[in-house]
Amino acid sequence: MSIRLFLRLAAHTQMLPVLEAGEETLVGGQAVMEGVMMRAPHSYCVAVRRPAGDMIKDEMPVPRVSERYPAFKYPVLRGVGTLGQAMWLGIKALRFSANAALENEKAGEKKQELSPWLMTLNLAFSIAFFIFLYKFVPLLLTSALGKWFPAVQGRILFNLTDGLIRIAIFLIFLFLISRWKDIRRVFEYHGAEHKVVFNYESGRPVTVDNAQAFTTFHPRCGTSFLLVVMVIAIFVYALVPYDSFLMKFVARVVLLPLIAGLSYELIRFAAKHRGGLMATLTAPGLWLQRITTQPPSNDQVAVAIHALEGAMALENAQGGQAVIA
Secondary structure, eight states: OOHHHHHHHHHHHHTHHHHOOOOTTSOEEEEETTEEEEEETTEEEEEEEOTTSOEEEEEEEOOOHHHHOGGGGSTTHHHHHHHHHHHHHHHHHHHHHHHHHHHHHTTTSOOOOOOHHHHHHHHHHHHHHHHIIIIIHHHHHHHHHHHHOGGGGSHHHHHHHHHHHHHHHHHHHHHHHTTSHHHHHHHHHHHHHHHHHHHHHHTSOOOHHHHHTSOSOOTTOHHHHHHHHHHHHHHHHTTOOOOSHHHHHHHHHHTHHHHHHHHHHHHHHHHHOOSHHHHHHHHHHHHHHHHHOOOOOHHHHHHHHHHHHHHHHHHHHTTOOOOOO
């Protein structure tokens, strides 16, 4: 595997929480390398366009987490289970698209595929990078500020400062990585995914022309979710009764599932109540989609439709029903 492909894969893996819209009862999806993955409640399909112009796809039935493990039917826990499965499927879809990219790089040679250990290494690197950038660095900077400004050492102001630094790092990182041509392409596919999901939810026939009439900003987007996670974290961390740097850092890592579960519930509620206070709370995430979603071409929308059709055909074959928020 080339260094360029590894870096592309690492960047895409880091973007998974931004690109993923995890929800077990709704139609949603995720952008991947030159393609789109679509989910229905019991099915999964990823479609990728190759340079020759043809599309390839991978699909399979996927049972709901809550059906296999009843504990994940309850609030907060259902978010942890659903998001965990969404990330697993996202990585699977990303590997499929990366293999297509690898095949293109090795055109005319024996077909190669990414080995599982390379994907595991890439995922481990991405998780470590995420914890370092969004947990360790903000905590370190806030602790340093506390030495210069004693008022920052108070629990409320400390966690507010820590949260603002975290959000600033996220915005700067997102803006910088969006300058990368490969990532901008995936943001265009992200826009295609949103348009097609909106088209499907409208009840109108899902076509390229109909989909292009819809906006690229969707309330169930991972961009909105990640921003909500960072805001919820400020309040949760303020309840942590530890003062040492080490214990604060450990708490920030250990409490990630709880924060993700709470954020999931808020986004889920906001998707069903798209007005008033919920609209205000989720508005920043929609604004941020001006970076993470870009206007797609007709060809990119066609790929998203192909993925949706594959997922829905498999869903219908199983007798499933997609519930619209």
